Amino acid sequence: MESINLQHGSGGEKQTELLNNLIFKNLGNEFLDKKHDGAFLNISGKLAFSTDSFVVSPIFFKGGNIGELAVFGTVNDVSMCGAEPKYLSLSFIIEEGFSMEDFQKIINSIKIASEKAGVQIVTGDTKVVERGKGDKIYINTSGIGVIYENAKIGIEYIKPKQSIIINRDIASHGMAIMSEREGLKFDSEILSDTKNLNFEVKKLIENFGEKIHFLRDATRGGLASVLNEITSESNLGIHLFEDKILVEKQVKSACELLGLDPMYVANEGTFLCVCDDEIADEVLEILQRVNHHASKIGFITEEHAGKVIMESAFGGKRVVNPLIGEQLPRIC
Known part of the structure; x- marks a missing residue:
């Protein structure tokens, strides 16, 4: 299909196809590949945690797009705590009719950005809303990082x-x-x-x-x-x-x-x-x-x-x- 429709958020076959063919295929790792509702992480040390939602318009702009913005934004928020970012969650709210080609571009940017920042996407969620009840696509990311032992930020x-x-x-x-x-x-x-x-x-x-x-x-x-x-x-x-x-x-x-x-x-x-x-x-x-x-x-x-x-x-x-x-x- 050329665009996202409501079936892609229904929890059924079309959503499974979307997740497997775009998200898991491009962003897969040892944590995400388990396809569980959450991620099983083994982390020691004092943790920093941050979450952010991205609603930028236009979603593609000179020097970036909403996908890499979502990754870098949360990576940076965790970093400002004096922590080393490790893991991200990734959630989409997509408006019905959104271009599948543009969604693929955003996924590709998220993959490149997470690799550049050295973080792994370990869990997430995808929802599709009716046409006119969103604005193309919104993204939420949450991040976990380990605070450096010699950091004292505040x-x-x-x-x-x-x-x-x-x-x-x-x-x-x-x-x-x-x-x-x-x-x-x-x-x-x-x-x-x-x-x-x-x-x-x-x-x-x-x-x-x-x-x-x-x-x-x-x-x-x-x-x-x-x-x-x-x-x-x-x-x-x-x-x-x-x-x-x-x-x-x-x-x-x-x-x-x-x-x-x-x-x-x-x-x-x-x-x-x-x-x-x-x-x-x-x-x-x-x-x-x-x-x-x-x-x-x-x-x-x-x-x-x-x-x-x-x-x-x-x-x-x-x-x-x-x-x-x-x-x-x-x-x-």
Whole structure:
């Protein structure tokens, strides 16, 4: 058949065919091949667990699609706990009439993404809803990882004078989505920053252990939302340097055209790290091996507690407020 129909979610023969011919065939492993309702795992150590649902529109965009986004998104959330991601669950809600060809593309992307991140998909679920009661396809992934023995990650460990570092430039994912929706054209394509971050995090924790105090990927709400979360929960302040927060030229142009502030635009492969200032240069060196736009963007301070203050290259200062309302719908 050329498209998904309700029989593919009925629990009968057609669903078995779908699972066997697409999902088990492409994603099979020693756990998934048991075809049980759950997975039997043998894990030791302190665990991190995360779940996320992905409803991005459009489902295919420059630099990625909803399939790899679902894998990398949960891999990254587990990684930000200071853990090594191991296993994922994978659940689909598919709208009747969805193209079988597009579903195959998404499955292929999930396979490649899980292999790239070094994780296994061990259980899942597939549901089909009536035409008009979904939006093509939604995906939920949950992830389990083992926390590194020398990791100690949490807002409670953030103290004054610690450095704030990000691993790359910002706002590429959100602008890749919006450019696709709005039909914007630039000298070069805007590509989503969608990628797995687990190996960068592993490198940092292996090298610096408890001197890495906080990790967070800057997804919905962008970098500004993560920074405001830190100040709100820690009752400390943040001082930023605007010229250290890098935005690619075409991304900045797209933001200006649409009246958006890059600080609030979603990312999918961008994370910030709060660490002891004494190791900041070494942390930066490791991250710049992966992306030369990694940058030390500011520091934690006791001044202006609860606020994020950004200093421009000319010495002017402004408050970076929390996001109010919804800047970008259906971005991840």
